[in-house]
Amino acid sequence: MSVHDTLLNRLKRGCETMAYPKGPAPALPDRHGGALKVEAAKCDASCSACVTVCPTEAIARPAGKPVALDLGRCIFCAECVTVCPTKAITQSNDHRMAVRQREDLVLGDTGKEQVRLAQALDEKLRRLFGRSLKLRQVSAAGCNACEADTNVLGTIGWDLGRFGIQFVASPRHADGLLITGPVSKNMELALKKTYIALPEPRIVIALGACAIAGGPFIGHPQHHNGASGLVPVDLFIPGCPPHPLTILDGLLRLLDRLGESDARR
Amino acid sequence: MNLDPLNFLGQTLALLLLAPLLSGCIKNWKAKLQNRRGPRPWQVYFDIAKFLRKDMVISEHASWVFSFAPYVVFLTALLAGLMVPMINAPAPLRLFGGVLAVVGLLALGRFFLALGGLDPASAFGGMGSSREMTISAIAEPAMMLAIFTVAITAGSTDLSQIAQSTQSATWKLLNPAHVLAFAAMFVVLLAETGRIPVDNPATHLELTMIHEAMLLEYSGRYLAFMEWGASIKQLVLMTLLVNVFFPVGLAGPQASVAALGISLAAYLAKLLALSAVVVVVETTNAKMRLFRVPDLLSTAFVLAALALLSTFLFQ
Amino acid sequence: MKRDTPFTLLTNGTALSWADVPEWPLAEFLRNVGAELGRGERLSSFFGVPEGDALRLVAVLAFDAGNTLAVGRSQSFSGSFPALTATHAQAHLFEREIWEQHGVVPENHPWLKPVRKDHGAGPAVGDFFRVDGREIHEVAVGPVHAGIIEPGHFRFQCAGEEVLHLEIALGFQHRGVEEAIAGGPHRATVYQMETVAGDTTIGHATAYANALEALAGTEAPLRAQWLRAIALELERLANHTGDLGALAGDVAFLPTASACGKIRGDFLNLTALLCGNRFGRGLVRPGGCLLDGDTERLSQLRKRLETALAEVQQAAAWLWDAASVRTRFEHTGHLHAKQAAAIGLVGPAARACGLVRDVRFDHPTGWHRFAQVPVSVWPDGDVFARARVRWLEIQRSGDFLREQLDAVPEGETMSSLPALAPNSLAVALVEGWRGEVCHVALTGADGKLRRYKITDPSFHNWTGLALALRGQAISDFPLCNKSFNLSYCGFDL
Amino acid sequence: MLLTFALWAYVAGMAGALVLQRAERLANVLGFGLAALGGVCGVVFSVSSLAAGRAVTIAPVTLWSGPIPDVRLVVEADALSCFFVLIVSLVGLAISVFSLGYARTYYGRKNVGVLAAVFNALLLVTTLVFIAGNLWMFLIAWELMALLAYGMVSFEHEDREARQAGVLYFIMSHLDAACILLGFLMLAQAAGDFSFASLRGIGAKLSPQQRDAAFMLFVIGFGIKAGAVPLHIWLPVAHPVAPSNISALMSGVLIKTGIYGLVRVCFEFLGPPPMWWGASLLAAGTVSAVLGVLYALMEHDLKRLLAYHSIENIGIILMGIGAALMFLHTGHAVLASLALIAGLYHTINHAVFKALLFLGAGAVLHATHTRNMEEMGGLAKRMRWTSLFFLVGAVAISALPPLNGFVSEWLTYQSLLQGFGTTTSLVRLMFPLGGAMLALTGALAAACFVKAFGITFLAQPRSDHARNAHEASLPVLIGQGVLTAACVFLGLFPTAFLKLLDPLTQQLTGHQLSQQLTLANGLVLSDATAQGGTVSTLGITLMAVYLLPVPLALWAMFGRKARTRIAPTWDCGQRGLTPQMEYTATGFSKPLRMIFKALFRPRREVQREYDFSPYFATTLRFESHMEEVFQTRFYRPVNLWLLRLSRRLRALQAGSLQAYLIYVFITLVALLLFAS
Incomplete structure (x- = not known):
């Protein structure tokens, strides 16, 4: 592989990193569906078809109140969308789902048809991590799909490094913890020790349905149904696994690096 | 004792500011060669500024040596930098040390870096220190022999003197002794700054790290000083390579402002050219097996010995 | 070509009634399985089906040359059973798993250590194999690794840079998938x-x-x-x-x-x-x-x-x-x-x-x-x-x-x-x-899944990585590990 | 006058310690106190005489003249002897202060009185060797020194290793005494008189073959004493077993008597040296330096490691002296004095930092009851001052700026570099190659002392002794402190010290070099050529302090609110790090053992036992050994040959009287033939 044809090939291909967030976001696969939208008005009180069909009991019907869909527990299997007679629950094809508070993920009340997107960090943390955020990833049970999609962010197409965001080897060098998986009992000690090893100020990101509420394994006695019980979580990114675009959007929203292009709410 | 403050202050600032920019440029170009946009060259500044602000977590096993090492690494790199001619031939601390002092200061920095790696009782730090000292033990004689070749032709170990004498006879740059010495120094540069064939600076695998393994336990401002010291050391070695072995365009002692300008431009051009060569070498080579690295460095030693022989034959 | 074998043969992706599976007393069952393994056949799955407080062992063998599978089971027993691992190394992890899940002890099993340590204490707690020698030191690469990979504990016994013995302790990704299927499909x-x-x-x-x-x-x-x-x-x-x-x-x-x-x-x-x-x-x-x-x-x-x-x-x-x-x-x-x-x-x-x-x-x-x-x-x-x-x-x-x-x-x-x-x-x-990937499903009298055994390919291959590292330089471990690139969650289930 | 007072102090100390053996505490204070007093007087005497610049400080004085004519003990002190008296007194002073505290560990166990007495005797006899005026004085003092040192090596005679080391030391000492005796007899036979004054320049009267023979005898004799390779095998065996203060004295001072003898003989007695003398010394020095440090790297016994380093530093000194002899041959007297200054400066540097390291090792030994580094660790937090002193010694011996090791190696580099231009014959290639080997030695020494300091003092304690070690007593710390101060002074103020060497170089090479070596009124050390290289360790330190505000300003500007928190070491999230997971000393140096395996010839055996299947080992044992190349390749064959020869010779003792008469007759006839 001589030097010559590496350089030649490189010049021919040019830069393959996407323009986003300066340019338009790459399209989600058409059958992906993106975030769910719940219009409580359309939902008639008597039917509870979606509640029975959801594999992770993400949909609940509190008495007297319209349907409540917890996007944190949802694994985006879209069973409820197909089975709902009145199309109260629809797919919005919107990749933006990251939130700062856990309760923002519960949709259904008036005004909460869609996810309230995450605000940026407060002034002090943003000044500190705005242009240099080093994350330490901890995989605590789960199925390795979220890790794969976080790895994809490092490839030349997404190129996370251009935002100054980098995954580092030692927690001593890290500013934040990115947790995937429902935190099995066997990984509880390791997660706590990693969190302690991080120097303050530090942030925690729960990535994927497992890390938020246990994902497809919700309720199993072998794990803690997500990281929020063990460490204070600053950012929730739902999905099973969340599309790389959703993860990147969450990270940039946290650092207020999205620019004016599509900052909504 | 002509320690004029302007030259001293100018070079100190240049060292502090240029070093992170240079390592940032190298990272950026490596990314460009992989068809990605990559981190911006001044990203290293943001990282260092953030580390300075952050809190520190120190291991319970670490002793006072652990906290002393970052300052030693940072200051020795800075001092070595002040003894190497950057823009005009007489370096600010020219009187306080020639090439032997530069090599000695860098060795002192490495000594404390290795101790800092061993202190927190983690196996990775011990592994990093052992590998770092092994590689430097083989690299130093090669570097010393290359420097001797140049020093002997110049008749002194004072860097400014060497630069000026090599500069005066321009054909001297092409004689085999000089070329061989330059090649040997280039290999030593790759080994000392932990570049790809020897060590992968951007690796994530603690078991393969050499330089990075010793920094695993550092955080906050200590880590900032360590990273900054390492980038200054890289700038010092590159300046040594560029201004002493290839001193084209280096301004003389009492140079006019115009001459200084040209010298600055020539220096930056040479520095970026050398960085480009380093980047291409890093992109087209895989990391060597750890037991092959001494063979690479012994070839550097043989190159330097041949350089020495050729001064004797061709003089 | 059908070889004479006491096991019942079936092709991949088919079912047979639980009664047709040949049943032998424990010793004879293990002797038959040992004989087949001795002939060079491969053990695809080997697990226990609890019956009341007793246990029944089921073995699924793959006759690659014969392009067919073979199934056999033992009568229900309790207490302990002579381990196959002494003579056939490929059964070693299966027997450890049976011991951990059902408590029956494989007698003189050379390496009887928990597989996932799901009851109580977490994994990588037990005593690791020690090489004795003055200059030996341990390198422990713990659950949380430097890159973005799944957690697993690797304990190296090193003399300087050379690895003499590698022991891998997994179980960190255990989420209890098999236990959840019982009575399924839910x-x-x-x-x-x-x-x-x-x-x-x-x-x-x-x-x-x-x-x-x-x-x-x-x-x-x-x-x-x-x-x-x-x-x-x-x-x-x-x-x-x-x-x-x-x-x-x-x-x-x-x-x-x-x-x-x-x-x-x-x-x-x-x-x-x-x-x-x-x-x-x-x-x-x-x-x-x-x-x-x-x-x-x-x-x-x-x-x-x-x-x-x-x-x-x-x-x-x-x-x-x-x-x-x-x-x-x-x-x-x-x-x-x-x-x-x-x-x-x-x-x-x-x-x-x-x-x-x-x-x-x-x-x-x-x-x-x-x-x-x-x-x-x-x-x-x-x-x-x-x-x-x-x-x-x-x-x-x-x-x-x-x-x-x-x-x-x-x-x-x-x-x-x-x-x-x-x-x-x-x-x-x-x-x-x-x-x-081997899935074995057994339905009970009510047509519900009584026992469902999943065997991910990593379950067979992790011992291969431990063997491949002996005598290598420790700096080559990440390369060997990535060349196998095994699944931690597939092993831990 | 001061010198006689010092000698009498040693005698009094010896006598006092012997008499008061019973009262251990008193014997300790009296013995070592007087030794310290003697040391102070010796230092003041030598510094004042060297500073005064007088060529001859004490005219020849007869101490004792016996019944046999011209068998007199004559004492004479010139600049060279004053310099070495300075070394023995300075190191003796520091060690005696150290021993006040260290000897307490022997209370009730060993006889402290004898230890103090022999210590004083050793100091007395060594000083006499340096100021010996004639052959008898020199040889008697030399022999006494060897005997006393043998006594000390087998001081802890209960363990077999010490006894064997003592025997080996005894044999080797008498081997070198024999060679020196033969050499001096050849010179005295030509000069007709035994006094050193008459021996000066005697070489001119000898035929070239005789001069070369005398030179070879002296090199072997003094080489054994100094411990140059291949004559070094006794050093790493003898020094570690002696009590720490004595091994510090032996390593710091006793091996310097070999250097003193070599310089005295080569520069004064044997006249203008041929080229191959200097070249052989330079080669021997380079080989000693490289092999010494390579073997030191493979050690995990702290004191053996330091002993091997003595061989390395002796090699560096010999490189300086060899280069000086070569420059004398080619007529470059200025360069010769530069190389000589480099060699002698490194002699005093080595005496100081090696004694400091041995004292540090002694303090660590006392705290952890073991010499094996694999059982130490974590001492930096428990023995804060000892670790600081050991670190200063380690930085000095690794020739790192700004301490004294760097200055003497800088001078050696300069002399080697300028040596390239002195001749046109192929031999000039030896200089840069010697320089490269010196660089290799320096780098390996740095690696060795990272290992020594790191494994001994840093990380977690690996044994209970190390865990509850505590700081040494005050005198022990003061002893190390004195030597640390000496290291720092010799490192930061070389130009001041070089003035003391002026009378010495004047006497030996006829040049005073301190002015040419000093620039900027004493701040900068130059290499005595017009545009040559300069270095200023003091300048570097001042600049470091001057630049310290840069990181501090950054800290103040950015990280004022940053807090520091103590947490467990990052262990990838497992249950916690055990001492077993720390790096071992042998593990640390394993890569270098692989690189230099042609020299070490490592053999490794792996015993794997399993009950049933090879995949599940029950026990695995790993052993690796290195072949002692010199013992197996050189000394053991010589031993076997000697034994075979002596067995054959025993046949001569037939036991019959007639046979013996015939032998007498034959020798008589042979002598007659020879005499005519």
């Missing part, structure tokens, strides 16, 4: 099957679907089987490309590492084109496939497949041309064919040691009965061989996809699944990209 079961090992979603989901279809006595429509084969090969392409890139990344060879990272994303997007999820979630269901690809979508898939295969061809060419890469790959992490056969390796790791083992070839089921993918084998058994096998499989999967996408079968993709037959046993093997 609503969440199919989703849990897809997330047993995220990068082998299609492999595990197809095995689960085949097992249930076998128990229900039906078969998925032909076009669904065709779609499953397409998705399985796309998953293999994506993972092997990712591995080639990761191997190049581990030796810091940037051109191939960066190129393959991007191309893996392209292959995942092809799967997403079919079913919306990059890992193929929501495609395979018992009874067929939930989503279908119309001609326009399939032709778009065919075109993008062509460009991706061309790019991976270019990236791999760089890798094989670079001499500095070849010196790192060759003679690293060597494993002999005899060792590989003794510990029962499967998948690319086994084929890289020269063993011809491929479920698509030995036990074809579904669409593989009609379309053949040649077996990619390489003799040396080192990191270079494992990389070459991956490269051969990428080329052959590419050819298979081109050939299949040019001849799309007709028919609908989904059929309803009748109730499961009671008291019957089904075995489903699928050649996942890491090797043989």
Whole structure:
């Protein structure tokens, strides 16, 4: 592989990193569906078809109140969308789902048809991590799909490094913890020790349905149904696994690096 | 004792500011060669500024040596930098040390870096220190022999003197002794700054790290000083390579402002050219097996010995 | 050719009633299994079925040469049983698992340590094997690793840089998948099957679907089987490309590492084109496939497949041309064919040691009965061989996809699944990209799943990594580990 | 006058310690106190005489003249002897202060009185060797020194290793005494008189073959004493077993008597040296330096490691002296004095930092009851001051700026570099190659002391002794402190010290070099050529302090609010790090053992036992050994040959009287033939 044809090939291909967030976001696969939208008005009180069909009991019907869909527990299997007679629950094809508070993920009340997107960090943390955020990833049970999609962010197409965001080897060098998986009992000690090893100020990101509420394994006695019980979580990114675009959007929203292009709410 | 403050202050600032920019440029170009946009060259500044602000977590096993090492690494790199001619031939601390002092200061920095790696009782730090000292033990004689070749032709170990004498006879740059010495120094540069064939600076695998393994336990401002010291050391070695072995365009002692300008431009051009060569070498080579690295460095030693022989034959 | 064997033979993806499974007293059962293993057969699955407070052992053997499977069970017993591991190393992890899950003790098992340590104390607590010698020191690479990989504990016994012994302690990813299926299939079961090992979603989901279809006595429509084969090969392409890139990344060879990272994303997007999820979630269901690809979508898939295969061809060419890469790959992490056969390796790791083992070839089921993918084998058994096998499989999967996408079968993709037959046993093997995925389903009298055993290929291969490291330099461990690239969550379930 | 007072102090100390053996505490204070007093007087005397610049400080004085004519003990002190008296007194002073505290460990166990007495005797006899005026004085003092040192090596005679080391030391000492005796007899036979004054320049009267023979005898004799390779095998065996204060004295001072003898003979007695003398010394020095440090790297016994380093530093000194002899041959007297200054400066540097390291090792030994580094660790937090002193010694011996090791090696580099231009014959290639080997030695020494300091003092304690070690007593710390101060002074103020060497170089090479070596009124050290290289360790330290505000300003500007928190070491999230997971000393140096395996010839055996299947080992044992190349390749064959020869010779003792008469007759006839 001589030097010559590496350089030649490189010049021919040019830069393959996407323009986003300066340019338009790459399209989600058409059958992906993106975030769910719940219009409580359309939902008639008597039917509870979606509640029975959801594999992770993400949909609940509190008495007297319209349907409540917890996007944190949802694994985006879209069973409820197909089975709902009145199309109260629809797919919005919107990749933006990251939130700062856990309760923002519960949709259904008036005004909460869609996810309230995450605000940026407060002034002090943003000044500190705005242009240099080093994350330490901890995989605590789960199925390795979220890790794969976080790895994809490092490839030349997404190129996370251009935002100054980098995954580092030692927690001593890290500013934040990115947790995937429902935190099995066997990984509880390791997660706590990693969190302690991080120097303050530090942030925690729960990535994927497992890390938020246990994902497809919700309720199993072998794990803690997500990281929020063990460490204070600053950012929730739902999905099973969340599309790389959703993860990147969450990270940039946290650092207020999205620019004016599509900052909504 | 002509320690004029302007030259001293100018070079100190240049060292502090240029070093992170240079390592940032190298990272950026490596990314460009992989068809990605990559981190911006001044990203290293943001990282260092953030580390300075952050809190520190120190291991319970670490002793006072652990906290002393970052300052030693940072200051020795800075001092070595002040003894190497950057823009005009007489370096600010020219009187306080020639090439032997530069090599000695860098060795002192490495000594404390290795101790800092061993202190927190983690196996990775011990592994990093052992590998770092092994590689430097083989690299130093090669570097010393290359420097001797140049020093002997110049008749002194004072860097400014060497630069000026090599500069005066321009054909001297092409004689085999000089070329061989330059090649040997280039290999030593790759080994000392932990570049790809020897060590992968951007690796994530603690078991393969050499330089990075010793920094695993550092955080906050200590880590900032360590990273900054390492980038200054890289700038010092590159300046040594560029201004002493290839001193084209280096301004003389009492140079006019115009001459200084040209010298600055020539220096930056040479520095970026050398960085480009380093980047291409890093992109087209895989990391060597750890037991092959001494063979690479012994070839550097043989190159330097041949350089020495050729001064004797061709003089 | 049918060999005379006391076991009942059945082909892959079929079921038989629980009564037809031959039953022997414990000692005789173990003697029969030992005899078959002595003849060179392979143990696909070996587990316990609790009956009251007693236990009944069930063994599923794969007669690769005979292209058939064999099943046998022991009478119920309690207390302990003579271990097979003393003479047949491939049963060692299965017996440890039986001990951990059911408490029956395998007598004089040479390495009786918990597998996942799910009751109480976490994994990697027990006493590790110690090499005695003055200059020996331990290197412990703990659950949390430097990069973005799953947690596992590696305890090296080193003399300086040389590794004398490596012991791997897993169990950190244990989520209790098997325990949750009992009494199933529940609503969440199919989703849990897809997330047993995220990068082998299609492999595990197809095995689960085949097992249930076998128990229900039906078969998925032909076009669904065709779609499953397409998705399985796309998953293999994506993972092997990712591995080639990761191997190049581990030796810091940037051109191939960066190129393959991007191309893996392209292959995942092809799967997403079919079913919306990059890992193929929501495609395979018992009874067929939930989503279908119309001609326009399939032709778009065919075109993008062509460009991706061309790019991976270019990236791999760089890798094989670079001499500095070849010196790192060759003679690293060597494993002999005899060792590989003794510990029962499967998948690319086994084929890289020269063993011809491929479920698509030995036990074809579904669409593989009609379309053949040649077996990619390489003799040396080192990191270079494992990389070459991956490269051969990428080329052959590419050819298979081109050939299949040019001849799309007709028919609908989904059929309803009748109730499961009671008291019957089904075995489903699928050649996942890491090797043989084995699902064994046993229904009770009420037609509900009484016992469901999943064996991920990593369950066989982790011992291979521990063996490959002996005598290597510790700085080569990440390279050897990535050349196997085994699943931690598939092992821990 | 001061010198006689010092000698009498030693005698009094010896006598006092012997008499008061019973009262250990008193004997300790009296013995070592008087030794310290003697040391102070010796230092003041030598510094004042060297500073005064007088060529001859004490005219020849007869101490004792016996009944046999011209068998007199004459004492004479010139600049060279004053310099070495300075070394013995300075190191003796520091060690005696150290021993006040260290000897307490022997209370009740060993006889402290004898230890103090022999210590004083050793100091007395060594000083006499340096100021010996004539042959008898020199040889008698030399022999006494060897005997006393043998006594000390087998001081802890209960363990077999010490006894064997003592025997080996005894044999080797008498081997070198024999060679020196033969050499001096050849010179005295030519000069007709035994006084050193008459021996000066005697070489001119000898035929070239005789001069070369005399030179070879002296090189072997003094080489054994100094411990140059291949005559070094006794050093790493003898020094570690002696009590720490004595091994500090032996390593710091006793091996310097070999250097003193070599300089005295080569520069004064044997006249203008041929080229091959200097070249052979330079080669021997280079080989000693490289092999010394390579063997030191492989050691995990702290004191053996330091002993091997003595061989390395002796090699560096010999390189300086060899280069000086070569320059004398080629007529470059200025360069010769530069090389000589480099050699002698390194002699005093080595005496100081090696004694400091041995004292540090002694303090650590006392705290952890073991010499094996693999059982130490974590001492930096428990023995804060000892670790600081050991670190200063380690930085000095690794020739790192700004301490004294760097200055003497800088001078050696300069002399080697300028040596390249002195001749046109191929031999000039030896200089840069010698320089490269010196660089290799320096780098390996740095690696060795990272290992020594790191494994001994840092990380977690590896044994209970190390865990509850505590700081040494005050005198022990003061002893080390004195030597640390000496290291720092010799490092930062070389120009001041070089003035003391002026009378010495004047006497030996006829040049005073301190003015040419000093620039910027004493701040900068130059290499005595017009545009030559300069270095200023004081300048570097001042600049370091001057630049310290840069990181501090950054800290103040950015990180004022940053807090520091103590947490467990990052262990990848497992249950916690055990000492077993720390790096071992042998593990640390394993890569270098692999690189230099041609020299070490490592052999490794792995015993793997398993009950049932090879995949599940029950026990695994790993042993690796290195071949002692010199013993197996050189000394053992010589031993076997000697034994065979002596067995054959025993046949001569036939036991019959007639046979013996015939032998006498034959020798008589032979002598007659020879005499005519």
